[in-house]
Amino acid sequence: MDLIESLREGCPVLLDTGGHLRDSAPFCPAGVPAVVALPTSVDEVRHVMRTAHRLGVPVVPQGARTGLAGAANAVDGCVVLSLTGMDRILEIDPANRLVRCEPGVVTATLASAVSQHGLCYPPDPVSRDTCTIGGNIATGAGGICCVKYGVTADYVLGLSVVLSDGRLMRTGRRAVKGVAGLDLTHLFVGSEGTLGVIVEATLALRPARGPASGLLAAFASTRDAGAAVAAVIAAGHTPSALELIDRTTMQAIRDLGHPVEPAATLIAESDGPDQAADVAAMAALCRAAGAVRVEVRQDALGLRRLIAAAMLAIMAGMGGRPTAFIEDVAVPRSHLATLIDQLEIIALDHGLWIGATGHAGDGNLHPIVLFDQDDPDAVRRAEAAYDAIMAAGLRLGGTITGEHGVGLLKRAWLRKELDPESLRLQREIKRLCDPAGLLNPGKVFDD
Template identity: 55%
Template sequence: MDDALFARLRAGLLEGLPAEALLTDPQVTTSYATDMASFCAAGTPAAVVLPRTVEQVQHVLRTATALRVPVVPQGARTGLSGGANASDGCIVLSLVKMDRILEISAVDRIAVVEPGVVNAVLSREVARQGLYYPPDPSSWEQCTIGGNIGTASGGLCCVKYGVTAEYVLGLDVVLADGRLLRTGRRTAKGVAGYDLTRLFVGSEGSLGVVVRAVLALRPAPPRQLALAAEFPSVAAACEAVCAVMEAGLTPSLLELMDRTTVHAVNRLGKMGLPESTEALLLAAFDTPHAPEDLAAVGELCTAAGATAVVPAEDEAESELLLQARRMSFPALEALRPATMIDDVCVPRSRLGEMLDGTAAIARAQNLLIGVCAHAGDGNTHPIVCFDPADEDETRRARESFGEIMALGLSLGGTITGEHGVGVLKKEWLARELGPVGMEMQRAVKQAFDPLGLLNPGKLF
């Protein structure tokens, strides 16, 4: 950005912002350039804005449109696809200061929140009122609701409760030209017009900036009880997953960790998980009959070849198992200097093929690849661990990442179940959707953002 345009941008932004909301020191603004994804291109932002009101967001978008300056919306930057990465000369619009819980209604079973509210903060606040907000990404202690909406994120509880999209009833969105759009509803039912709310969920900030969300809540369930089952192979564990789902059981959690992940978690957290296992399956129920449900799962695991089935003795031990699963990402990241985290979801019936195929790719590429998975959803997270200082290993890591996505597509899956496309998977989106699908995607983008100013370079 040339000096004249920068001066006009700064002056224009300050007309509607307090001075402390605008950051232009390059040493500060560069710290907002990326999210947590590896190997995703990022530019240098011209400015970072931290608004506190809807009106301030509108002013930023009007100024950006007038000057034709791109805008990159951001939450806590815990994303894993480069979807929040800055582009050269952009305004980074960080929404973390808009962090108010505006309303919680036990009667309507809704919460109304600003986008900067942290997922765990909301979850704990509604729990104090006997309510439950189910979506719980692994980064729930840091990630924001706005970011969750942008990537349509999931979590450990998806097998029973579903993903973020199923809990977003309505949105207030600032469009690229600064107009405020209200979508959806706060009622239990409503089918008036096109479902624009669902359109914005998962759009990664490319269609508008979410400034308020109406979220559905549920009554708080009983505390969940869990079990751990050890298997001599990943295939046997996946057979157990299919058996559980086919039996009509509805666990609140059904998670898988392969041997590499189990070892990594033990190394990082001293969790005491069984290192002799090839795959560890965690199941939990939050029903009044949880012990009986767990016993049924235990029988199915044994029939599938489990070498040990160990129910947790109480809620505290159950929570420890969940903590071990949440530790999977940081534990694998600690094994090597860098990681590439894949997010491939396949039909549950093809889960065993997906994991066996991933292991074959790891062997062929001579790489360390650990897999943890929301097994009940078929959503796998192969994590490629490598040293970026080693050019050949880096090349093999990139190749394996693509091979894993190609494998997922060949099994009838998708390139991302919950992390989004961002920069990391742009070329793969076109392969999944095909030319007609991409044409329609671009048409939607053109309708909402004709100048292409919102989060440019993401998705396609």
Template identity: 50%
Template sequence: MTTLQPTPDLLAGLPDGIAVTDPDILRSYRRDHSRFTDSGSPLAVLAPRGTAEVAQCLRACHAARIPVVTRGAGSGLSGGANAVDGAVVLSTHRMNAVLHIDPAERLAVVQPGVLTGDLRAAVAEHGLFYPPDPGSVDFCSIGGNVATNAGGMCCVKYGVTGDFVAALEVVLADGRVLRTGTRTVKGVAGYDLTRLLVGSEGTLGVITEVTVRLRPAPRPPQTLVATFGTPAAASAAVTGIDAAAPGCSAVEILDRTTLRAVDALTHMGLADDAAMLLVQADSADADAVLGAVAEICAAAGGEVARSADAAESALLMAARRMALPALERLGDHLLDDVCVPRGRIVDLVLAVERIAADSGLTIGVFGHAGDGNLHPTIVFDGADPASAAAARRAFDAITAAALELGGTITGEHGVGRLKAGWLTRELDPVNLAVQRALRGVFDPDGILNPGVVL
């Protein structure tokens, strides 16, 4: 195999200690955690330490017309951080400082390499709360969260990452530095470029600083667990919860396959039922909210248990976070990320059951039922071409079902390379044309993350 070599001019113009060309290290930067996505061999990994060095890197790559793939923690599941042949991977892992916390304005300013869990811990010391709560909170980065507009388990009450981004500092493809947004409570001067950049998956610029809004720390959550004889019954309860008991801070679902996998991993003694709902409330009226939820779940045929113990609540939420790692132990896996209107959750669950039966594959279902965002996870044998092909067909069938139900192809993981071909199914031609034109304005030469999204 021929080893690609970066041009001497590219490296010569960069500060010492930024470029890595060791082949073993380069191989570790080829791809993120996605499956069924292409990746290539990068020329080099560039690891700048601040905005000025990012600008130097991009100016050099722009001049040489070398593609740039930005990488945060590499925890993505859609191929958005996969290298392409002849590109450089720009890693933000050295840019990992919490620069400022302003308790009075309830703001924090951070570099993109800060881990989300570390930010949450840092602001908690000031009695504040950063709500976005991805399942990978302990090892995903803020930059990656902003790039994909990541969600998580608290979205049903608090919203997604973009709802908390107040301002950004971004380096454009040619090395110019763009600052967007404000640190004021209100601000409507000009186009909302902050919102445009959130979720752009590294295709419009490289995020080098993020200002996020914070909330006062909530009360310790109370937790309800309800188990059901069928996933459809659990899904029907979710619809009732949304209508009659708003205010829940988490409404999560796990089916029997996922429950068994989590129990085998954690030995928590989880119930062997067809489905489980995990519901939390952290408001002053949490007792009344969960009382209403208990009635809804019981009416749908659920067995209900409640707890106000903070340690037990944290343990149950930790078990929910283990859903994907637990399913990974069953074999090769392909995780989907689709979102439907909350009133169509039952239909989506039934569709996944049919697809599992038709494919002959095991599909574990878990996710954020409270906002319609589920993660059907297909287990297959990667060494068997027929099994792998069946997994891909099942993945496509689930994604198509979400669209047919009025949903979207991705709720929080992003389009990346995994679902780039699906955009033409979801977006109309005018929408696609406008998005392509916008990308051309920010990156006329197309060097930023080629092959991602559009």
């Protein structure tokens, strides 16, 4: 019996694979899968994995394919395991402040459901309206509010995982505390589908957040903006958001017709009980750091949501087939301003439009590179700029990824960041969990 017939015995399949070739990352090759499996239950996932293991066929797990590192790209002849059909919220437990759900639940849908119980699921990736919980866990996603509330990994209490041969394993617990044995739960967080297939997650919740107030502060230089970030943190404030937008991106927003300063701009927000006092104190710190304009406003984060429209406006005038490559690098907070300044040099050196926005509270920057993907020279320059950005982040004591993952895009750079013994051990863990090398092959590790 061949692969497709065997799969059909226990799981729905799709033969038209064209819509499941890749995620949203540029520069990453994608193969042609043999078939797309569409499970709606744990048993169907186990059937797919048992079948693929028996036949020696690779399996590439996929969620909403909003990822930006190529981790969900198909390989030739593989089974794409699309988990979007496993989209049930299984339990909301207000007494213990937790929720159980399947991997295909959309992040915003989960947040909305728990809010009906006076609770909050804080992780908020920019793609929260489309990305899935399983994908968030697999990539170790972050978000805008991580400076106060943490990232996805901070909320994962336990997982159900189907291993490469179809066995089902449960990790973690429902209790708030627990240190029995090794922390296998967080071994799978950020593993990008290379160790097992997440089929259920138990997630921690918090009390619902109230309305927030914020401010916009424009600075003559990124160094002054960086000094303001340092001052806010050193003063003991815990803003619910602390975002930095560079002057290049602010100019693009201004070109849309919005009355903003074309300057490095800090967005700070507070959702605490004394938010008016918090915002006033942060505003004073920004002025002391050299802010040329400070504006207190309720919808401060609305400015960040204008970035997508600003990028589309620039691309509309580029010609060809323009695209926006949103990168992800993190450095110590004290070096964030230096990294932004280096981006301006990289943009000039490679003749590209490069802007930046990022989570200033934790040093996670997202450079945005615009280029024409039909122009081979522009693609070459964009790839060279990407390498320069990665190198700059590492030189400043940072990491090649704060929340997007390694996938295909950053495999070569992982070797440059990790200690050789750490890299060796990680490869051994991969071989232990997936001895046949069938789970998402070629991702994260370059050999």
